[in-house]
Amino acid sequence: MEESFDVIIIGAGATGLMAAAQLASKGNRTLLLEHNRQVGRKILISGGGRCNFTNRIVLPNDFHSENLHFAKSALSRYTPQDFINLVESYKIPYYEKKLGQLFCESSAKDIVDMLLAECKKYGAEIRLGQKILSVEKVDEQFILKDFKQSFLCSNLVIATGGLPLESLGASDFGYKIAKQFGLKTTTTQPALVPFVLFEDFSILSGVSLPVEIAVADRVIADDLLFTHKGVSGPAILKASLFWNPSDSFIINFVPGIDLADLIKKMKLQRPKVGLENYLKEFVPSRLIEKFKERYSWPVKILADLTFEEIERVATQLSAFKVTPRDTEGYRKAEVTKGGVCTSELSSKTLEARKVPGLYFIGEVVDVTGLLGGYNFQWAWASAHAVGEAILPWQD
């Protein structure tokens, strides 16, 4: 059996569903293929089940990519407000948690239902449990085959996402298609992911505190959480996006203060206070206990500390160097850093420069957002760009 469509999209996650609705709304005969038995499984678990579907402010600097300018075109043509308008048109209740992060009030399912309703409204067809075994391009047509039939289309959109959570349907299909058609991909690695450390910090497991992390050319301020295996929390997840294997980063456990300067002043103002007790005013006591033992801190009152001891303690707390053993991998990562090389794609249409009619959108592309709704905004915006680019064939 053989069926023909204007556009076929592979992958019914956030990007694929949005693209299917956008493309069908332009009058394209659109087919969306998903190998899971359910669409949008990552949307459903995202944001702790409430889906942080966008951020009020989205800037190029909120992303990692070999070319930070690449995402600008799509992001400027479909803004957070455009998606908020869509959400509001479906009367989905939402709220701002912090730092512009918008979440569903009741459930992430509201977003999946909205995208499905959009697909239905414009007549995009969705087929589930659909595994594509081969893709080839003959003349102007793409021919997709499963074990019993062929699908023909003049435009093929790859929206198969990244590698985290194979149990939810993640696959390397998109990267393989890119390679098959001669397109470069950048190195991929798990990101927005906790780190495993060489040193055992499990005694601090559960301790959380605000920190500042200097990683590569970024400084990230947010909360850090010690785990049984190492470190996690929003500051660490964000830092993982800019970290490269075997690199180090620096944690400041006392952000916003000059600890050495403060202790020197307190030597005069509160001379009888013990060093340990004074530090507990800034950092959780379990961390102080651990560092005291690790660095053999002097057991002294502030008055008795030498300037050299003060500088040493302050540096140990404000410039703690970490070289992670590894990340916790794709089982715990929220996204894949890297993907189809931006130099291979048009930033306006997301079409492969070398292969007319072939498009890559969403997480499969080397555009990866920080924690905070940026990855979904890239999904919506890149889907919209493709929706603007592909128009039905006019006789």
Ligand SMILES: Cc1cc2nc3c(=O)[nH]c(=O)nc-3n(C[C@H](O)[C@H](O)[C@H](O)COP(=O)(O)OP(=O)(O)OC[C@H]3O[C@@H](n4cnc5c(N)ncnc54)[C@H](O)[C@@H]3O)c2cc1C
């Ligand atoms: C736990 C978790 C929480 C997250 N929370 C947030 C959040 O709150 N806010 C945010 O902005 N981002 C969040 N993210 C990231 C966000 O989910 C992704 O960046 C986004 O889903 C990417 O959309 P996508 O459509 O490109 O890929 P996906 O959503 O992964 O969709 C890809 C689809 O393609 C299908 N597929 C794969 N291979 C094939 C194949 N060979 N044939 C057919 N179908 C295939 C998959 O089954 C899947 O349905 C979170 C991620 C995780 C893992």
